[in-house]
Amino acid sequence: MIPAAFDYARPHTVDDAVRALADGGDEAKVLAGGQSLIPILRLRLAFPELLVDVGRIPELRGVREDASGSLVIGAMTTHHDVIHDPLVRRHAGLLAAAAKTVADPAVRHRGTLGGSLSHADPAGDLPAVLLALDGELVAAGPQGRRTIPAAEFFTDYLQSALRPDELLVEVRVPKTENWGFHYEKFNLSAQAWAVVGVAALVRRDDGRLAESRIGLTNMGATPLRASATEEALAGADADPAAVARAAEAAAEGTRPASDLSASREYREHLARVLTRRAVLAAAGME
Known part of the structure; x- marks a missing residue:
């Protein structure tokens, strides 16, 4: 099937993305890797009026360590990059191991960590992993950024604590190399x-x-x-x-x-x- 008509925005910064989501209101959706959203659109199970494509925002990709010793993973980091990143493999091996089981290579090259978590499907592999890791998720919105513990992020079937005008920007994972x-x-x-x-x-x-x-x-x-x-x-x-x-x-x-x-x-x-x-x-x- 062909998706219903929608407007399209491609911001290049997090601030621009947040503004686009705020302008779109409840009828806006974030497009990350598209591996969950696009099939839903094609089946006409969702009818957004605006898609905000965050694929061109460089600060949403990559893995780094912060001052507290946690790993910080950009929301647009693909499953493939999570699997092969040396910091993830050394300090959060469970996340790399689980990401390796997600779907198939094509999906792992396009699908993103943030997209999978935001989709909040209880059958998805990575939400339960983040819960076990006691991870945190950082959302950016018009009022600034806030940190949401994984235990509070997943609220119901396909529903998360993200507000309509918020964008998931990074995932924070404590190091577990001794586990x-x-x-x-x-x-x-x-x-x-x-x-x-x-x-x-x-x-x-x-x-x-x-x-x-x-x-x-x-x-x-x-x-x-x-x-x-x-x-x-x-x-x-x-x-x-x-x-x-x-x-x-x-x-x-x-x-x-x-x-x-x-x-x-x-x-x-x-x-x-x-x-x-x-x-x-x-x-x-x-």
Whole structure:
């Protein structure tokens, strides 16, 4: 199908983009890599009156370290660049590993980190990863910039805390080079959305699992943390049996949907199985 008619703006600075969004009001949409938005437009599931193309804003790309020691990743940095960036690979390996599983090479070369997070699809791989990383998102709007914790950014299915006149400009990720990590997902084909995914970070100390962070993909209307499993693993022996027992609580507090890909009960089963696998791999026990 052909999208409905819309106006088009291509700003060259963040300030210009924010002004364009403010002028467009609720009927404006941001075009980043286009891998999520363009299919929706073609299916006429969205009818924006204005598209604001932010692909020519150089400050929205790239990875750097800030004074606090966190990584700062521009919202327009592509999945491909996230995968291969040496700072991301060294200090936030979970993000690089998960980005490598996104769709196919063509999508990874065009799709962007900020676009994926702003789309707020709970079946997307990267929102749950950012949740596990305790990341933050920086939005620019007419009143300036504000920082939103990942735990507060995803508000409902395909909805985020971004206001209509705000633009996601960067993603901030604490360094986790001393943590083991693994992203495990089950999908029906190589290019399909995850039926369920698990992003695991584990920090070991003196033969024990000192701390774990576990993000769940496609287990509710938003990405979720497997809090009950995290609590059960805190201070546990680095033992596969202890991990298996803790993983049995992975689906607690979740509300997965039943659809053509899987029933709710099957998704709950997958959450338990994949959590066990992801934690064992992250802890170096597999």
